[in-house]
Amino acid sequence: MSPSQPSLSPSLAVAVSPLSTPAAASTSDYIKFCPFSGLKSVENLALMGEAPAFLADDLHTSFSNGLHLKLDEFETATVIGNKTYVIGGINDPTSTGVRIFNKSTGNWVIPTILGTKPKAFKGHSTILLNKERILIIKTNSKSNDSIWFFEVDTQFVQDQTKKFETEVVAWSKGVIGDAERPIVISGPSGVGKGTLINMLMKEFPSMFGFSVSHTTRAPREKEENGVHYHFTNRSVMEEEIKAGKFLEFAAVHGNLYGTSVEAVEVVADAGKRCILDIDVQGARSVRASSLEAIFVFICPPSFEELEKRLRARGTETEEQIQKRLRNAKAELEQGKSSGLFDHILVNDDLEACYDRLKKILGLDGSSDATLKMQTEVFDLPMDFSLSKINEKILINSGIDERRIVLDLFSMKGGAPGRTRGLCMYTTGN
Numbered sequence: 001m002s003p004s005q006p007s008l009s010p011s012l013a014v015a016v017s018p019l020s021t022p023a024a025a026s027t028s029d030y031i032k033f034c035p036f037s038g039l040k041s042v043e044n045l046a047l048m049g050e051a052p053a054f055l056a057d058d059l060h061t062s063f064s065n066g067l068h069l070k071l072d073e074f075e076t077a078t079v080i081g082n083k084t085y086v087i088g089g090i091n092d093p094t095s096t097g098v099r100i101f102n103k104s105t106g107n108w109v110i111p112t113i114l115g116t117k118p119k120a121f122k123g124h125s126t127i128l129l130n131k132e133r134i135l136i137i138k139t140n141s142k143s144n145d146s147i148w149f150f151e152v153d154t155q156f157v158q159d160q161t162k163k164f165e166t167e168v169v170a171w172s173k174g175v176i177g178d179a180e181r182p183i184v185i186s187g188p189s190g191v192g193k194g195t196l197i198n199m200l201m202k203e204f205p206s207m208f209g210f211s212v213s214h215t216t217r218a219p220r221e222k223e224e225n226g227v228h229y230h231f232t233n234r235s236v237m238e239e240e241i242k243a244g245k246f247l248e249f250a251a252v253h254g255n256l257y258g259t260s261v262e263a264v265e266v267v268a269d270a271g272k273r274c275i276l277d278i279d280v281q282g283a284r285s286v287r288a289s290s291l292e293a294i295f296v297f298i299c300p301p302s303f304e305e306l307e308k309r310l311r312a313r314g315t316e317t318e319e320q321i322q323k324r325l326r327n328a329k330a331e332l333e334q335g336k337s338s339g340l341f342d343h344i345l346v347n348d349d350l351e352a353c354y355d356r357l358k359k360i361l362g363l364d365g366s367s368d369a370t371l372k373m374q375t376e377v378f379d380l381p382m383d384f385s386l387s388k389i390n391e392k393i394l395i396n397s398g399i400d401e402r403r404i405v406l407d408l409f410s411m412k413g414g415a416p417g418r419t420r421g422l423c424m425y426t427t428g429n
């Protein structure tokens with residue numbers, strides 16, 4: 001431990017917003033609770049105009065916005081204007097882990113929490129990024145699971161607040177690096193989408209990952225739950241749609257199909273490029289979403305050939321084939337004329353169509369080494385303090401003098417998905 005940095009328990013760190021109203025923390029609060037070496041740190045922080053972290057000498061913390069808090073072990077509090085966000089709390093594993101004190105009403109609120117929340121964590125530190133987001137860094141964690149954002153006033157949170165008519169906040173996991181744009185593949189049933197996708201996945205196994213959709217249709221022979229689809233029933237899926245679990249969903253050939261946010265994120269988390277096999281309605285929804293995908297529409301060489309392929313596949317009853325063929329007419333019209341798709345490919349000769357698809361995706365060779373995550377995974381210490389300089393968060397460990405830098409310069413995205421484009425590296429020993 002460096003002599004200039006007394007033992008820090010980041011779990012007790014209290015981040016106070018520089019954006020707070022005048023009623024929020026004053027300089028005397030800073031000095032009183034500053035975990036660093038006296039005025040030096042306070043001056044630095046004041047110069048940087050950043051949110052300092054505070055350490056209470058006991059579990060009672062007072063803010064000049066009038067709030068007196070008894071923080072539980074492993075809780076932090078962050079003040080944004082009139083609101084104080086208390087995050088943490090491991091004593092009750094079922095707890096949402098977040099409570100908000102609203103100074104203007106004098107009440108505590110348990111908000112509706114959206115997004116995938118982090119697995120229970122003990123120590124963490126928080127730093128306020130801006131009035132929209134609190135950055136949370138887990139202590140004693142792996143660097144690829146250490147960064148979390150707590151969104152309190154992003155566009156997504158504002159939209160959901162209107163919908164739920166309650167206080168809403170959202171988690172978003174921070175992801176190092178940036179996987180390439182996802183690919184949406186659409187086209188009528190039987191045209192060969194699945195065949196082309198399988199070819200891509202086989203030739204480039206570490207580059208592409210398939211977004212496993214949910215569906216209420218019954219599994220076909222050889223289809224595996226969780227691999228080809230997540231098979232579910234209508235009432236469960238409708239509930240999950242209401243809860244905001246899906247990026248898109250549509251009624252297709254009499255069943256519900258949908259892409260969960262999670263289905264896309266697990267692929268990107270693995271550093272792979274996501275492929276979505278979805279119908280035209282779904283493609284339209286994805287186009288309107290924040291997922292910046294490439295949209296490819298696959299056409300048959302003729303309607304007769306489409307019917308032949310669908311029958312030859314032998315997976316549908318005659319009635320279902322008729323329904324799929326009826327829907328194919330509308331899909332072909334929409335797909336070719338809507339301007340929704342970036343590329344339209346005719347799947348006549350399979351190999352030729354596959355070559356054209358690869359060209360669109362920039363795969364001129366057959367190398368599987370093109371897309372490798374250039375990210376080293378390392379351990380974050382038990383104890384650290386946080387400071388912010390422009391777009392960089394400095395994670396200062398008092399133990400080994402190592403400094404970890406989190407660069408937010410290329411940060412993008414956020415709830416309901418992940419926050420991507422982060423860069424994290426170590427300097428010093």
Ligand SMILES: Nc1ncnc2c1ncn2[C@@H]1O[C@H](COP(=O)(O)OP(=O)(O)OP(=O)(O)O)[C@@H](O)[C@H]1O
Nearest residue numbers: 188189190191192193194195309313347348349350
């Ligand atoms: N270019 C092609 N020439 C001949 N047959 C093809 C061609 N492409 C695919 N097929 C065959 O057509 C059938 C339908 O293909 P596939 O299952 O990939 O269609 P799909 O578009 O994924 O259908 P769905 O939307 O119903 O899942 C399969 O039996 C496949 O082997």
Ligand SMILES: Nc1nc2c(ncn2[C@@H]2O[C@H](COP(=O)(O)O)[C@@H](O)[C@H]2O)c(=O)[nH]1
Nearest residue numbers: 189213249250252257258259277278279282
């Ligand atoms: N909008 C969505 N469409 C989807 C999704 N998953 C699949 N599909 C489309 O459904 C039809 C039929 O598929 P099948 O497996 O029953 O033959 C096909 O056009 C798929 O592209 C989804 O998540 N959302």
